[in-house]
Amino acid sequence: MGFDLFTAVIAAVLAIILTWLTLRFFFAKQQGTAAKQEQGMQSADIIVKGGYEPSLITMKPGVPITLHFDRQETGECTSHVVFSDLGLDAMLPGNAHTDVQLPALAPGDYPFACGMNMVHGMLHVEDDETDEDGNSSRSKTRQHHREASSASVKPTANAQEALDSERKEADERRKEIRQLGRLVIIGTALTLPIFIVSMLHMAGHVSMPAWLINPWLQAVLITPVMFYCGAPIHKVGWPALIHRSPDMNSLVSLGSAAAYLYSLVVCVAGPVLPAGSREPYFESVGVVITLVLVGRLLESKAREGTGEAVQSLIKLRPRNAQTISPAILDQGEHAWHHPDNQTTVGIDDLNVGDLMVVKAGERIPADGVVVAGMLDIDESMITGESASVHSDAGDTVTGATIALKGEAVIRVSQVGGDSVLAQIIAMVARAQATKAPVQQLADRIARVFVPAVIIIAIWTFAIWVSFGPQPRLAHALIAAVSVLIIACPCALGLATPLSVTAATGLGATNGVLVTSAKALEQARNIRTVVFDKTGTITRGTVDAGADPDHPSYTSDTVKPGSQQAVAALRKAGVRTIMLSGDKAEVADNIAKQVGIDTVIAQVRPDGKAYWIERLQAQRDTDGRHGELIAMVGDGINDAPALAQADLGIAIGTGTDVAMQSADVTLMSGDVRGVLKLINLSNATMRNIRENYAWAFGYNIIGIPIAAGVLYPFTGWLLSPMVAGLAMALSSVCLVLNANRLRHAHISDDLAAGPADAPAPTAEPTIIIDEHTTLNQPAPAGHSTTHPNDKENTMDMHHMGQMAEANPADGKTATDPVCGMSVAVNDQAITRTYNGTTYYFCGEHCATNFSKAPELFLEK
Numbered sequence: 001m002g003f004d005l006f007t008a009v010i011a012a013v014l015a016i017i018l019t020w021l022t023l024r025f026f027f028a029k030q031q032g033t034a035a036k037q038e039q040g041m042q043s044a045d046i047i048v049k050g051g052y053e054p055s056l057i058t059m060k061p062g063v064p065i066t067l068h069f070d071r072q073e074t075g076e077c078t079s080h081v082v083f084s085d086l087g088l089d090a091m092l093p094g095n096a097h098t099d100v101q102l103p104a105l106a107p108g109d110y111p112f113a114c115g116m117n118m119v120h121g122m123l124h125v126e127d128d129e130t131d132e133d134g135n136s137s138r139s140k141t142r143q144h145h146r147e148a149s150s151a152s153v154k155p156t157a158n159a160q161e162a163l164d165s166e167r168k169e170a171d172e173r174r175k176e177i178r179q180l181g182r183l184v185i186i187g188t189a190l191t192l193p194i195f196i197v198s199m200l201h202m203a204g205h206v207s208m209p210a211w212l213i214n215p216w217l218q219a220v221l222i223t224p225v226m227f228y229c230g231a232p233i234h235k236v237g238w239p240a241l242i243h244r245s246p247d248m249n250s251l252v253s254l255g256s257a258a259a260y261l262y263s264l265v266v267c268v269a270g271p272v273l274p275a276g277s278r279e280p281y282f283e284s285v286g287v288v289i290t291l292v293l294v295g296r297l298l299e300s301k302a303r304e305g306t307g308e309a310v311q312s313l314i315k316l317r318p319r320n321a322q323t324i325s326p327a328i329l330d331q332g333e334h335a336w337h338h339p340d341n342q343t344t345v346g347i348d349d350l351n352v353g354d355l356m357v358v359k360a361g362e363r364i365p366a367d368g369v370v371v372a373g374m375l376d377i378d379e380s381m382i383t384g385e386s387a388s389v390h391s392d393a394g395d396t397v398t399g400a401t402i403a404l405k406g407e408a409v410i411r412v413s414q415v416g417g418d419s420v421l422a423q424i425i426a427m428v429a430r431a432q433a434t435k436a437p438v439q440q441l442a443d444r445i446a447r448v449f450v451p452a453v454i455i456i457a458i459w460t461f462a463i464w465v466s467f468g469p470q471p472r473l474a475h476a477l478i479a480a481v482s483v484l485i486i487a488c489p490c491a492l493g494l495a496t497p498l499s500v501t502a503a504t505g506l507g508a509t510n511g512v513l514v515t516s517a518k519a520l521e522q523a524r525n526i527r528t529v530v531f532d533k534t535g536t537i538t539r540g541t542v543d544a545g546a547d548p549d550h551p552s553y554t555s556d557t558v559k560p561g562s563q564q565a566v567a568a569l570r571k572a573g574v575r576t577i578m579l580s581g582d583k584a585e586v587a588d589n590i591a592k593q594v595g596i597d598t599v600i601a602q603v604r605p606d607g608k609a610y611w612i613e614r615l616q617a618q619r620d621t622d623g624r625h626g627e628l629i630a631m632v633g634d635g636i637n638d639a640p641a642l643a644q645a646d647l648g649i650a651i652g653t654g655t656d657v658a659m660q661s662a663d664v665t666l667m668s669g670d671v672r673g674v675l676k677l678i679n680l681s682n683a684t685m686r687n688i689r690e691n692y693a694w695a696f697g698y699n700i701i702g703i704p705i706a707a708g709v710l711y712p713f714t715g716w717l718l719s720p721m722v723a724g725l726a727m728a729l730s731s732v733c734l735v736l737n738a739n740r741l742r743h744a745h746i747s748d749d750l751a752a753g754p755a756d757a758p759a760p761t762a763e764p765t766i767i768i769d770e771h772t773t774l775n776q777p778a779p780a781g782h783s784t785t786h787p788n789d790k791e792n793t794m795d796m797h798h799m800g801q802m803a804e805a806n807p808a809d810g811k812t813a814t815d816p817v818c819g820m821s822v823a824v825n826d827q828a829i830t831r832t833y834n835g836t837t838y839y840f841c842g843e844h845c846a847t848n849f850s851k852a853p854e855l856f857l858e859k
Contacts, residue, residue, distance in 0.1 A: 032058040816857060
């Protein structure tokens with residue numbers, strides 16, 4: 001390599017200046033744009049074109065918000081805007097205006113980003129409150145404000161809106177695929193002749209006519225490729241750079257522009273350039289742009305399948321229903337069977353209370369209750385269970401499930417957004433709009449990635465132009481352009497969202513509804529599972545002749561699958577605990593059948609959250625940053641415990657209150673769904689780790705090679721064309737890897753061996769709830785302990801103080817979530833709803849109350 005001191009000094013000085021300007025441009029503090037205030041609302045206009053303009057908007061707290069998005073581009077990247085803290089994912093059709101409604105937000109910062117997590121914006125809700133020292137209280141309350149505000153946002157009002165949104169997105173994607181296909185054909189047709197001639201000329205074995213290698217001919221052919229075929233890249237890339245949120249398109253625009261301008265200089269002033277630096281790089285420009293378009297085309301096609309599971313759920317709704325009048329029903333089975341007595345109506349015209357006739361082979365149009373006839377129903381699309389369900393008069397049925405056998409009259413009970421299918425779609429959409437904790441590292445890296453790549457390219461150019469072999473300028477340009485082109489920040493942004501989208505859809509089709517990416521990630525860390533007994537482990541059958549106000553369950557039987565689920569959990573080292581309101585001997589009998597480790601008997605109806613809290617305190621005392629305690633329940637009195645647990649798992653056959661309080665819902669009612677959840681979490685995180693390994697590994701290896709680190713040892717310098725090919729395939733590989741989750745098998749067993757392995761024979765430990773008087777001795781031969789016993793195997797001694805919620809004197813209030821008494825004072829944790837202040841024992845209960853206050857107040 002040669003060396004020129006003067007050139008080296010000039011190059012170093014310019015590189016330092018450009019580095020400083022780059023850092024200042026990308027990381028200087030941005031000024032926010034204030035929202036417009038009018039008629040009790042606040043609004044802001046946001047242009048979407050390679051970024052968000054403005055990208056920082058200041059809002060007032062406590063005032064509803066309308067964001068007017070004007071998307072002036074097409075393509076996959078900005079087709080969605082995601083407010084991860086609010087669980088909101090809104091589609092933004094290309095070249096159209098879209099209004100996004102947000103509730104009144106509490107003070108704090110609420111980031112939003114594109115679906116690929118590369119284009120970022122921020123809503124800054126000002127905090128006017130200060131503490132006694134005059135400091136802002138935002139840092140103290142931001143997290144609970146975010147969680148409280150998120151409850152007010154529903155990503156999908158009903159199934160029809162979701163279906164319409166999906167159709168629009170599918171139409172836009174098909175339109176983009178057609179456009180990309182056309183541009184790829186044009187780019188290939190214009191680039192291929194230049195590419196072939198250039199390769200043969202460089203090989204030196206074929207004599208070429210001078211006019212074929214004339215740089216002006218290359219310029220004529222490649223200029224349309226640069227500006228017409230490359231328009232979708234440049235229209236996004238340059239504005240993104242200006243908006244300080246550069247992405248892959250920005251790097252390709254920078255690299256191709258540098259090569260194109262250099263080639264034009266060769267055309268205009270070739271003889272003036274140093275010898276050896278007079279070769280144009282038009283073929284590289286054409287190949288890079290064409291390959292990037294090919295990559296985008298492949299990615300768009302591959303991404304069609306990522307959310308296919310949820311799309312298939314949406315499309316299951318039948319179009320029409322056959323209805324009858326109540327008078328026809330009163331005339332008997334022959335009358336409602338007859339087609340002449342039935343009226344065809346659109347599914348969106350159904351109302352609660354309507355009577356509809358369903359026959360074998362048809363999909364049930366809406367949720368309802370069988371009032372006449374019978375049906376065998378395939379509910380696998382809701383529950384993930386293949387066995388059919390027999391439904392007679394009085395049984396509930398779910399819309400979109402398939403009637404396999406029989407014929408029945410069904411009274412509609414829920415329509416529109418209240419239907420089970422609509423709620424599933426809404427829950428999955430909400431989960432896909434949230435962020436998994438593992439994504440935080442990638443977010444931080446992605447925001448500095450492009451500026452770092454630009455700085456690397458600057459210094460690569462400076463080093464090559466100072467120390468590289470002749471022609472230095474040409475080598476410096478090739479290396480710098482290759483660095484810009486090979487980098488792929490989109491791979492970092494896509495790694496988690498793609499896997500979460502595929503995984504939540506897979507879970508939904510297997511009857512496991514996960515409400516957040518965080519729950520999906522953390523379920524693999526479950527180390528203790530607490531089961532409610534009645535209706536969860538058992539069928540919930542009330543003893544005949546029992547007092548309706550004080551039902552007993554001595555004859556209740558174990559649900560199919562409970563024994564297998566507990567056995568699998570214990571094999572995997574997961575501790576199992578059962579909470580029961582029954583007497584010790586009744587609870588112990590169930591525990592022995594199922595194989596439970598520990599039984600807490602005679603638990604008060606409102607005492608389950610208390611026990612979850614004690615278990616969490618024990619876990620924390622023992623030092624276990626990370627071992628989760630999950631609660632599985634189905635009733636109204638389980639809702640506080642589901643909210644208190646690290647991970648709440650509701651049985652789908654239970655109440656809406658329980659499901660609203662949970663992080664996960666098992667639609668089949670089978671507790672083996674807990675095993676499916678853990679396996680889904682493990683599969684998802686494995687897939688995410690694979691994506692990150694590819695994304696980080698690709699850039700860690702590719703960028704240094706493009707910069708020329710191998711040249712001193714091998715004499716090999718990466719061509720911009722090769723860099724373009726590698727970059728184009730990187731995101732495609734991530735999409736294909738995430739799509740593998742669609743075909744994953746979610747087992748209902750955690751350990752090797754048959755799923756019907758016998759339950760362990762160890763005797764369960766019995767603990768009597770200290771809030772209830774022990775009327776019966778424990779069965780002989782069993783370990784019966786009390787929470788205050790020093791020898792208690794659960795070491796409850798360390799948690800005794802947690803029950804002292806009542807102050808010695810002064811006013812108290814009842815926590816509406818867990819039922820505990822709370823002192824009313826200045827230190828109390830409170831929330832206000834409809835003008836009334838409510839008091840809570842802890843932040844967790846307060847946060848869950850904020851999500852759905854009416855559910856807890858109706859108890």
